[in-house]
Amino acid sequence: MIKTFIVVLSPDSSLTPSMLAERAAQMGGIDYKETCYGLLVEGEEDKVRAALEEMRAMDPKKVFYKQRGYRIGDERICRAKRGGGPRPGYHMLSSEREVLKNVSKALQGGVEEIPAETPKTKLGVEKLRKVIEEEGGKD
């Protein structure tokens, strides 16, 4: 069954969409379209999955993919055919892409431990007096 996938590069990846396209061409037997954020890949599911794994192997923690509901150049969402307008689904993809940096950091295990919050306590009289004195005030 023909399936289409979106491949998105994390913004901090050293790869470029054209490098992904080159790998897709080397695999053969699939259709692909280079985009600004990565690649659209289409073809028989087993071939596409194999190509996706190859691409992911190029930078395992920074190449992401998900299935796309429309085929490459689908007229229902094609701006050229619809007479312009916003790119359907792009705002979502754009916001998802923004968080990929953090996702890849988490996958690399580089997340710093969050220090525990210090419990709130009441200000002691002595400490309050000291503060007032330091500020030049009087009792």
Place this chain on the structure above:
Amino acid sequence: MGKIRIFVDSSDELGGQQYKYIAEKSVEDLGLGGSIDSIEMLIRVEEPLFIIVIRYKEVTGKKTLGDASYIDSRKNGIRITLSSEIFLGDALKALWSKYGRDRVEQIGRLEIFVSGADPEEVKGIGLSEKGYDLDSRINELATRIIPEGFRVRSSTKKKGMIAIIASEDPIREDWRELARRLEENTHA
């Protein structure tokens, strides 16, 4: 550059000639002269469609200079005759780092002279760590030739052959048929 057959079937004659020139220059720039058998292009500007079929000699397992060349002793040194132009860059790099630029001289398109070197030692010099990746170079060649804006592409890879259909629009079935016919023509 070896004898590379470049065929262009274009609906725009002048454009077709230009693409033939681009293909020739790209082969030259990438030093692939000895590896390519033929390049066939089908250009239909009105569709828009660009099909390229590249046939090449597959090169594998050439990890040392001894594998990739014929070495014979001369009076004051040795003469290395490479089996293909594609090894030239790696061979010169390896020889320069071992013997220095003063002792290494390229005397022909495929020939290098190294003064005062031992043939056995030269045979064992490694060309590159992972061997020569011709596939990637052929792919780069195709990418250089295909028009930049034709971003929707479909590739077919067989032994010693790569065919890429490129367009601005989704790839149509009749275009795939054209590409298949082109693959057969090149083979004949």
